[in-house]
Amino acid sequence: MPLSALVIDDDSDVQLLGKMLLCKRGYEVVTAGSLGELARRPALLDAELILLDFGLGEFTGLDILDYLYDLRLNAAILLLSSCSEETASHAIAAGRARGLKMLGFLPKSKLLTGLSPFLEQLQALPKPPTRDELANAIQAGHLYLVFQPKKNLQTGHIIVVEALVRWEDPQRGMLYPDTFIPLAEKSGLMGPLTWCILKLAFAQQERWQARGWDLQIAVNVPAVFLQSEHMLEKFDELTKHRTASLHYLTLELTESVGVECLGYARHILEALRQRGCKLALDDFGTGYSSLIQLYRLPFNELKVDRSFVSLIDHDSRALAITLSVVDLGKQLGMTVVAEGIENEAQQALLIDAGCPVGQGYFISRPLTAQAFNDWMAKTLTKLTHD
Secondary structure, eight states: OOEEEEEEOSOHHHHHHHHHHHHHTTEEEEEEOSHHHHHHOGGGGOOSEEEEOSEETTEEHHHHHHHHHHTTOOOEEEEEESSOHHHHHHHHHHHHHTTOEEEEEEEGGGHHHHHHHHHHHHHHSOOOOOHHHHHHHHHHTOEEEEEEEEEETTTOOEEEEEEEEEEEETTTEEEOHHHHHHHHHHHTOHHHHHHHHHHHHHHHHHHHHHTTOOOEEEEEEEHHHHTSTTHHHHHHHHHTTOSSOGGGEEEEEEOGGGOOOHHHHHHHHHHHHHTTOEEEEEEETSTTOOHHHHHHSOOSEEEEOHHHHTTTTTOHHHHHHHHHHHHHHHHHTOEEEEOOOOSHHHHHHHHHTTOOEEOSTTTOOOBOHHHHHHHHHHHHHHHHHO
16 A cells, blocks of 8 residues: 655645655655645545645744644654745654654745655654554454552652553564554454453453552553443453452543533433542543533543643643632532643642642553552652652
């Protein structure tokens, strides 16, 4: 199957040259000239490689990168532009900071002679996994969890641990979720993947209980999982032999844009809540959540998205939005979790605002089970001595 590429440039000559060079290397190529064209024709972005111009009339490559990030795309991006090296370096760093796959910078003047090394670099990377490989990984136990703690910002105690999935592939090594979650969504594997994650999370929670740690555990669940046939019966079967109470389980609803039928979603979520589960609305404040879902669905917890929290120490608008969400949670009687705390200043602002719970790299990066056990033991010792 041929590789797909997209050339984004408002210069038709550059579009034509880029298309010709990529077609010679076996790519199927489409072109776009503006952010508006991409907004009108989002299917153009279904590509493995994107050549991106930095200057696009009234928009810039940064606007395009924001759009690609919002769509959670996994394409490799080569900045193709007449901008300065400094501007290109800034754009590449901004893209990489958001998890985008930035290949590098190629001046337009060197497009004819300089494209091949980047294509060779891209082709040397391991091929993306297939549906069959992911299905086999789920069955063969090649998935494992890492754990990121959530801290009570007012007391310093660790109260919840979020379980995050990783894939240890025999050929490619460790794969992050952005490599295979989109594949699972497109191929109908989100259900099996979520059941697998729940089983792994429950097993780890029992090991923590054996150490005397009554930690709550949080697991991401997509809308498609809630809508799956016989979901509640399967959930009851999975949890009937659990030693930990379901009060120690938080289900974080992701991709809530997929909850088309709020009445049915409310029925399922109410049933889970009656069983003792806590329910969190993830990524609040982004395009994947809304006030109507907050109003209609029975959530206990509200998670402020990291795209706001990580900016609150230097962006007054991000701070205002974050503080408003914290206040909204208080008014609704909900626990508020601030995701993406990256430094002490951000944590201090949240503590002063009365935000109850925080999560982010400043507290701890996601850790393997053994690394988390060591970190937790040290944290408990420090809290005891303090």
